[in-house]
Amino acid sequence: MIRGMLAVWLAALLFFAIASTASGQTSEPFTGDPTVGRGIFVDRGCVDCHSIWDNGGSLGPDFAVVGAGRSLQQLAGLFWNHTPRMIETVRDRGTEWPTFSEDDLADIISYIYYVKLFDEPGDPESGERWFREKRCVACHAVGGIGGDVGPPLDSYANYVAPIMLATGLWNSGPAMQASQVARGVPMPIFVGREMSDIHAYIRQRSSLRDRELIFLQPPDPNAGRGLFAEKGCSRCHGDDGRGTRSGPDLRTATQRMQVSEIAGQLWNHSFQMSAAMGALSSTFPKFQATEMADVISFLYYLRFYESDGDLEAGERVYVSKRCASCHAGEANSIVGPDLSQSESILTPLGLATAMWNHAPAMYDLIQWEEWPRFEGEEMRDLSVFLRSMSSKP
Ligand code: HEC
Numbered sequence: 235m236i237r238g239m240l241a242v243w244l245a246a247l248l249f250f251a252i253a254s255t256a257s258g259q260t261s262e263p264f265t266g267d268p269t270v271g272r273g274i275f276v277d278r279g280c281v282d283c284h285s286i287w288d289n290g291g292s293l294g295p296d297f298a299v300v301g302a303g304r305s306l307q308q309l310a311g312l313f314w315n316h317t318p319r320m321i322e323t324v325r326d327r328g329t330e331w332p333t334f335s336e337d338d339l340a341d342i343i344s345y346i347y348y349v350k351l352f353d354e355p356g357d358p359e360s361g362e363r364w365f366r367e368k369r370c371v372a373c374h375a376v377g378g379i380g381g382d383v384g385p386p387l388d389s390y391a392n393y394v395a396p397i398m399l400a401t402g403l404w405n406s407g408p409a410m411q412a413s414q415v416a417r418g419v420p421m422p423i424f425v426g427r428e429m430s431d432i433h434a435y436i437r438q439r440s441s442l443r444d445r446e447l448i449f450l451q452p453p454d455p456n457a458g459r460g461l462f463a464e465k466g467c468s469r470c471h472g473d474d475g476r477g478t479r480s481g482p483d484l485r486t487a488t489q490r491m492q493v494s495e496i497a498g499q500l501w502n503h504s505f506q507m508s509a510a511m512g513a514l515s516s517t518f519p520k521f522q523a524t525e526m527a528d529v530i531s532f533l534y535y536l537r538f539y540e541s542d543g544d545l546e547a548g549e550r551v552y553v554s555k556r557c558a559s560c561h562a563g564e565a566n567s568i569v570g571p572d573l574s575q576s577e578s579i580l581t582p583l584g585l586a587t588a589m590w591n592h593a594p595a596m597y598d599l600i601q602w603e604e605w606p607r608f609e610g611e612e613m614r615d616l617s618v619f620l621r622s623m624s625s626k627p
């Protein structure tokens with residue numbers, strides 16, 4: 235059962251990959267194309283050691299676990315931290331160090347991040363329980379069992395992802411809430427993975443025959459940004475989701491959440507929102523097709539491109555990691571190039587790419603000492619500091 239579902243999910247991923255290649259790339263504020271990144275992941279042999287949901291090598295951690303809620307620069311830091319291990323393996327095998335262009339790195343990092351956007355399949359047993367406890371069963375039937383106040387939910391079994399269920403819930407929200415209030419049924423609240431568990435239960439129990447699996451277009455965070463404004467979300471949360479007086483900053487709120495969790499959060503606040511929208515005399519926004527998935531991927535990506543940093547903290551990183559012991563700084567110790575003359579430190583991604591590409595050379599010089607590791611926001615702060623000392627315009 236689990237294996238079968240995993241297979242379906244992997245097929246879905248593959249389909250997403252193909253579909254988004256076909257749809258091509260637009261000029262977009264979010265950089266990094268996860269579809270291209272997926273190709274690099276396979277071509278450069280990452281898959282020999284890393285898996286996605288247990289599919290692939292097992293020497294390194296599973297990418298479906300690694301990416302969650304981390305920003306681009308945090309992931310770049312993780313890349314750097316594991317170079318010694320990779321350098322040794324690459325040398326053992328007598329292969330060449332895989333160098334990256336900035337675009338390559340952006341693509342592969344966004345792929346690692348993106349993988350997490352797809353939820354693992356939920357658990358049908360728990361789903362059955364939530365379906366009962368949240369009283370869905372009093373009003374909805376699945377597989378012929380349940381009430382008939384609302385429509386049967388069997389057809390949601392056509393989708394591999396819970397996102398359409400979330401969309402259905404959202405769009406029917408105000409009507410459903412009225413029906414619940416009338417019957418004295420409490421408003422269901424979703425936490426954690428409950429939404430995807432319920433979806434898994436529907437998929438298991440549905441009486442739908444001849445299911446045609448409907449794969450959705452890959453969610454597009456750039457389209458999501460537009461919808462976020464169009465649906466009125468930005469009126470309270472601001473254009474970049476950074477919050478206003480009427481709504482919280484969503485960058486932190488959605489950190490580490492998966493799609494179905496974000497969908498659950500959306501549902502949880504739909505009631506309050508429809509009231510607030512009424513007060514602003516605007517209509518409650520509905521979502522068509524994959525629009526909700528796009529908005530959710532926009533929310534999900536908000537954190538990924540966080541790029542502010544702390545200059546002073548960056549200087550401390552530079553000193554404590556002893557970068558200056560080889561790069562112009564400490565007296566008589568100029569082994570590496572003068573970074574203030576380097577083009578590559580001008581952008582965070584440029585820095586990460588240069589560090590990755592030069593890692594074997596640095597490793598040979600540094601290996602008798604401890605390899606400097608980056609934790610938390612250190613890479614981000616370092617990048618701000620290096621840019622400040624650049625002599626380039
Ligand atoms: C030879 C096996 C091997 C290959 C090939 C490999 N990795 Fe790794 N990777 C590891 C191991 C082992 C770790 C665990 C951290 C460590 O021990 O340094 C790791 C850790 C990571 C991490 C950090 C995860 C974390 O949570 O700390 C990232 C990111 C990563 N690898 C990306 C890649 C990418 C991208 C590629 C392909 C270019 C790749 N790896 C190829 C073995 C490998």
Ligand code: HEC
Pocket residue numbers: 365368369370371372373374383384385387399402403405406407409410413414417419422432
């Ligand atoms: C008090 C009765 C009631 C309860 C409890 C209830 N619903 Fe509904 N639900 C409705 C009604 C009525 C509609 C149709 C609303 C409309 O006309 O758009 C609906 C619509 C829906 C839809 C959209 C269906 C479609 O195909 O358009 C979904 C999905 C849904 N509910 C899921 C759930 C889930 C999941 C639960 C449990 C967490 C739940 N409902 C609990 C009454 C209820």
Ligand code: HEC
Pocket residue numbers: 462465466467468469470471480481482484487488496499500502503506507510511519529
């Ligand atoms: C009328 C103002 C308003 C509008 C419009 C609005 N929100 Fe909110 N939103 C809030 C407030 C206030 C909260 C915090 C209270 C809550 O969770 O209900 C919130 C909470 C959230 C949360 C959960 C944050 C957390 O801390 O858990 C998400 C996610 C969210 N909104 C997304 C959206 C999206 C997407 C839209 C557009 C479809 C939207 N909001 C429209 C006011 C609004």
Ligand code: HEC
Pocket residue numbers: 552555556557558559560561569570571573576577578579585588589591592595596599600606
């Ligand atoms: C043990 C000496 C040593 C240390 C310590 C060291 N580096 Fe390097 N670094 C080098 C050498 C040597 C090169 C040139 C490698 C080459 O030509 O492939 C280099 C190259 C680079 C480059 C590429 C520059 C360019 O213009 O392409 C960057 C960026 C860089 N280092 C950043 C850092 C940072 C940040 C630190 C501190 C975390 C650091 N280095 C610590 C020796 C070192």
